[in-house]
Amino acid sequence: MAISGIGLAKSFGQIEAVAGINLTVAAGEVHGLVGPNGAGKSTVMAMLLGLVEPDVGELTVLGRDRARVERGWLDGVAGFIGTPAFYPYLSGRRNLEHLVRLDGTEAFDRIDSALTTAGIGDAAGRKVRGYSLGMRQRLALAAALVRAPEVLILDEPANGLDPAAARELRILIRGLAAAGTTVLLSSHDMAAMDEMCDAITVLRSGRTVFEGSVEEMRTVAPAASHLLSTSDDEAAGRLAAGVPGVRVKMVPGGLEVVAGQPELDHLVIGLGAADIAVRSLRLKRTALESLFFRLTESGDSVEPVKSAIDPTDRTGVHRIAPLPARGPVRSTVAVWSGELLKLAAHGWTRVALGLCLLGPFLAVVALHAQSSVPQDTLFGRWVHESGFALPLVILAFSGQWVLPALAALVAGNVFAAEDHHGTWKTLLTRSCSRSQIFVGKILAAVSWSVVVVVVLGASSVSAGLLMGRQPLVDLSGVPQPAGRALALVALSWVSALPPTLGFTAVAACLSVLFRRSIVGIGGPVLLGLLMALLGLVDGPALARLLMLSTGFDAWHGLWVDPEFTGPLAVSSAVSAIWFVIPIAVVYVVFLRRPVSVN
Amino acid sequence: MLTALMLVSGCSQSAITDSRVQKSVGATFANLWVLQQLDQGHPHPPVDALRSDASCHRADPAQPAAGAAADWVCSISWLVDGPGTPATALYNLDVMPNGCYTADGDGPSSLNGSASLQTESGPKINPLFRFDGCFDLR
Numbered sequence: 001m002a003i004s005g006i007g008l009a010k011s012f013g014q015i016e017a018v019a020g021i022n023l024t025v026a027a028g029e030v031h032g033l034v035g036p037n038g039a040g041k042s043t044v045m046a047m048l049l050g051l052v053e054p055d056v057g058e059l060t061v062l063g064r065d066r067a068r069v070e071r072g073w074l075d076g077v078a079g080f081i082g083t084p085a086f087y088p089y090l091s092g093r094r095n096l097e098h099l100v101r102l103d104g105t106e107a108f109d110r111i112d113s114a115l116t117t118a119g120i121g122d123a124a125g126r127k128v129r130g131y132s133l134g135m136r137q138r139l140a141l142a143a144a145l146v147r148a149p150e151v152l153i154l155d156e157p158a159n160g161l162d163p164a165a166a167r168e169l170r171i172l173i174r175g176l177a178a179a180g181t182t183v184l185l186s187s188h189d190m191a192a193m194d195e196m197c198d199a200i201t202v203l204r205s206g207r208t209v210f211e212g213s214v215e216e217m218r219t220v221a222p223a224a225s226h227l228l229s230t231s232d233d234e235a236a237g238r239l240a241a242g243v244p245g246v247r248v249k250m251v252p253g254g255l256e257v258v259a260g261q262p263e264l265d266h267l268v269i270g271l272g273a274a275d276i277a278v279r280s281l282r283l284k285r286t287a288l289e290s291l292f293f294r295l296t297e298s299g300d301s302v303e304p305v306k307s308a309i310d311p312t313d314r315t316g317v318h319r320i321a322p323l324p325a326r327g328p329v330r331s332t333v334a335v336w337s338g339e340l341l342k343l344a345a346h347g348w349t350r351v352a353l354g355l356c357l358l359g360p361f362l363a364v365v366a367l368h369a370q371s372s373v374p375q376d377t378l379f380g381r382w383v384h385e386s387g388f389a390l391p392l393v394i395l396a397f398s399g400q401w402v403l404p405a406l407a408a409l410v411a412g413n414v415f416a417a418e419d420h421h422g423t424w425k426t427l428l429t430r431s432c433s434r435s436q437i438f439v440g441k442i443l444a445a446v447s448w449s450v451v452v453v454v455v456l457g458a459s460s461v462s463a464g465l466l467m468g469r470q471p472l473v474d475l476s477g478v479p480q481p482a483g484r485a486l487a488l489v490a491l492s493w494v495s496a497l498p499p500t501l502g503f504t505a506v507a508a509c510l511s512v513l514f515r516r517s518i519v520g521i522g523g524p525v526l527l528g529l530l531m532a533l534l535g536l537v538d539g540p541a542l543a544r545l546l547m548l549s550t551g552f553d554a555w556h557g558l559w560v561d562p563e564f565t566g567p568l569a570v571s572s573a574v575s576a577i578w579f580v581i582p583i584a585v586v587y588v589v590f591l592r593r594p595v596s597v598n
Numbered sequence: 599m600l601t602a603l604m605l606v607s608g609c610s611q612s613a614i615t616d617s618r619v620q621k622s623v624g625a626t627f628a629n630l631w632v633l634q635q636l637d638q639g640h641p642h643p644p645v646d647a648l649r650s651d652a653s654c655h656r657a658d659p660a661q662p663a664a665g666a667a668a669d670w671v672c673s674i675s676w677l678v679d680g681p682g683t684p685a686t687a688l689y690n691l692d693v694m695p696n697g698c699y700t701a702d703g704d705g706p707s708s709l710n711g712s713a714s715l716q717t718e719s720g721p722k723i724n725p726l727f728r729f730d731g732c733f734d735l736r
Contacts, residue, residue, distance in 0.1 A: 378698060378732075381723060381730075382723070384723075475730055475731050475732045476629055477626040477627070477628070478629050479633065535695060538665050538666035538667075538695040553696045553698075556696070556697070556732040557732070557734060566734065567734075
């Protein structure tokens with residue numbers, strides 16, 4: 001048995017989405033999950049894809065029990081749910097490469113064939129933001145196929161596809177099943193389900209109202225419904241009313257005839273014999289559609305057909321050994337590197353890094369162009385005397401809001417962007433746990449913050465050296481020779497790292513909690529400015545030291561004789577607190593929060 | 599939390615005291631005076647021999663000699679060339695809450711009245727015209 005669900009139930013607050021569903025899908029079977037909107041189809045599929053935890057019930061996929069599997073639940077399982085979502089600023093191929101990276105497999109060589117099979121190969125190089133819904137559906141299918149799944153879960157895969165593409169999809173699904181893949185799919189196209197599926201489960205209001213093979217369904221399904229148009233509809237209606245097994249009623253454009261195939265044949269022959277020409281005969285509703293409407297709309301009931309296989313019978317369960325689980329470190333590194341590649345694809349990260357790189361040199365040009373110096377900043381009056389003053393002036397300025405803003409640019413967006421693009425369901429249905437994704441994203445945000453501090457610091461030093469290498473008079477009035485001045489400048493910039501990482505954590509925290517980039521990015525900048533404002537208020541050392549922004553002044557003690565490094569140690573400790581507490585809080589929130597499956 | 603910090607900040611005693619200000623300003627001035635003499639090519643005694651000493655207070659006598667403010671006044675005395683050669687300089691200080699300050703020269707003008715110095719190598723910044731310093735708040 002590929003999939004076995006017994007008594008599955010799930011509520012979201014007061015809403016009972018699934019209320020005791022049984023689902024049994026045999027290996028290599030194409031199984032349709034049908035029901036009106038809100039019947040619980042997507043929730044069941046979300047359970048199978050690990051996006052939703054059932055409140056009660058037993059769920060087994062490929063022999064693995066959901067309640068007992070901690071890792072590797074999705075090994076051998078792939079699919080998508082709701083409207084497929086990808087990163088719009090990446091091409092289709094880059095999106096797949098990112099997802100393959102998260103899978104931790106060496107499946108990059110399967111990407112081309114998956115794209116081709118899904119019929120999106122020609123557009124794979126285009127950015128996803130230009131894709132139609134149908135193209136996204138195809139890309140989602142490719143993203144699933146690249147995992148070479150044993151169980152494929154497809155939520156309304158034909159959405160947005162034209163009739164020809166939908167037919168290709170049906171052929172593909174049958175082909176996959178013939179090759180041994182188990183397919184569970186939902187659709188509103190009942191004719192297509194009739195054509196594709198080996199078995200059907202019909203849901204209504206979170207409950208199973210029918211489960212069985214298509215053949216079994218046909219035995220309980222009402223007759224199909226046809227639209228009949230003739231040369232004399234009134235006469236045809238009178239004639240049809242007299243044919244046993246045929247129900248007929250006048251509708252605009254002709255007659256609606258409900259009859260089995262032999263009775264319908266008999267009627268058509270009779271019409272011909274009565275000199276009534278049949279102008280058209282169109283299938284209005286298949287047997288499955290008729291059953292579907294009967295079960296889900298009319299409130300009618302049929303005796304549910306029991307599955308041929310008792311889901312509680314485990315004797316025939318073919319247990320497939322779980323695939324070798326990857327180490328958590330490797331998975332986390334995969335998320336981290338994927339996030340860095342995504343960052344590299346963004347124009348605004350390149351602009352920000354470019355400004356960090358060129359900004360100090362522009363400052364040199366501006367200082368050369370004017371005779372005045374920034375006297376209100378420490379070392380500002382020495383910028384024309386020593387090249388080592390410039391990086392310190394830039395450091396003093398950056399600590400006020402530039403470094404918090406640069407850190408928040410990524411950290412404030414790294415989680416919220418997934419909410420914005422709706423890509424959590426895409427991300428969380430790969431072979432990475434939530435905790436690995438969380439840690440990988442935090443690492444990416446931290447990496448970015450370190451890079452911007454290093455780049456801005458190095459660029460400031462380089463720009464300063466263009467102005468000369470004369471000794472720099474320190475804050476005790478002692479000229480520091482070039483070598484020591486350079487070392488002190490480097491240490492001063494290093495001291496900016498802890499508070500910058502503190503702001504990184506605050507930004508990431510806001511990004512998780514509010515799910516909006518504007519809050520994640522703007523919040524830390526406002527917090528930094530507010531702290532700088534509070535820093536202008538004189539008070540006890542303890543109150544000052546607890547503020548994150550105070551750490552940006554910790555380097556001052558390095559430039560005093562005798563130097564005092566206490567503020568550096570305190571800054572590191574305070575920044576660690578500001579880092580650890582928000583991260584720990586949002587880690588718990590992140591692990592527990594539901595994922596939108598729409 | 600920030601509001602609480604602000605309230606605490608506003609109500610508690612400052613770590614900026616006259617003794618800390620005086621110690622820092624006196625020492626920094628001495629080093630910069632030697633630097634000024636060097637720039638001008640004048641002979642000078644070692645820094646330790648200057649025995650510089652600063653006396654600082656708030657301009658408003660009603661204010662205690664503590665806290666960040668822009669109205670600190672320091673009178674610095676030192677020995678220009680050994681015993682019997684005392685000199686005095688005045689500075690107005692803007693002391694920040696982070697323990698850093700800017701000292702703005704207020705006489706004598708020959709010492710700290712001009713922003714630049716004429717030296718043999720051309721005009722240079724006068725280190726005593728205005729200078730910055732910092733001290734530990736702990």
